[in-house]
Amino acid sequence: MAERVENVTSLPPCKRHITTHDAAGKSVYYGVSPPQQYALVGDGGLARSYSVALVPAKLASDEDLKGYLSADGITSWTQSSIVTPAGANLLVVDLAPGASTHMHRTVSIDFSICTVGEIDHELDSGQVVRLRPGDHIVQRGTMHRWINVSLTEPARFVAVTLSCEPFDVAGEQLKEVHLLH
Template sequence: MARSYSVPNIPVNFADDEDLKEYLAGPESVSSFQRPEIVVPSEGGNNSGANCLVVDLQPGAFSVMHQTVSIDFSICVIGTIVHELDSGERVTLKAGDHIVQRGTNHRWINASKTEPARFVAVTIPSLPLEIGGKVLEEVHIPDQSGYQPKL
């Protein structure tokens, strides 16, 4: 996963290249393939930004089940990718298809055993949301079960 670009505020401040200065001051460069720093809202939700992420999945690869506190616009640009919810519901995306992710628990799966896949995601933080007495939070669940997706 590489963070292609991010801005800390919407609307973006182009004056004096403020958006570039803030991006370049961040901990990761455009070529970084570590877990990206995601721009999140400040206390009260007054400071929110957007992130553009490029995610490559090797043949047969899959992400951990995870939930983010954001709305994500994801577009498959190479290959075939399966978006799987924790309920087991699946949507298959081919190059050119897109999905809107709204804070649910999900994983990404490259549906091919031989070809790589890529999607581009734009994420925008959401305000805190309470569901069943619990505030939505970012969660990444390491799989201990030996999960293998059905391709």
């Protein structure tokens, strides 16, 4: 398991606000929200901001909250997995100046939005797209990596990952791959 810390760059931590219902059925903010825990990834980190085990999510009796606030388990706030099989994750990824992730692929569709800085999204074909705040990628199970193009400022993107059914890519079944070189 990767080491966990509350900050990996000089960017301020994201504040997480979770809503629920009180006994009278009124919408309220849930009072407990643990600090984000980043799993160290090179010169940056990945924090799971929220997770549900299934889509559609089961919110009755705060089932999702109980799973998220547990000390462990597939949807726990302490986990750093990118994809929850059959579920959904909200992730925050911070990259130190000049940092990049390793080339990887997950069995998922990901919606990633640049929120701070400029980030290159590079595919294994060599194609690159530069993202600025508000720009986003719909990542469809392809091999990719993220690169903070600034050598002086940190960068951040936020991603929602949804597991997908594996499918055939060039004669092979889509599977999770991490190239750690």
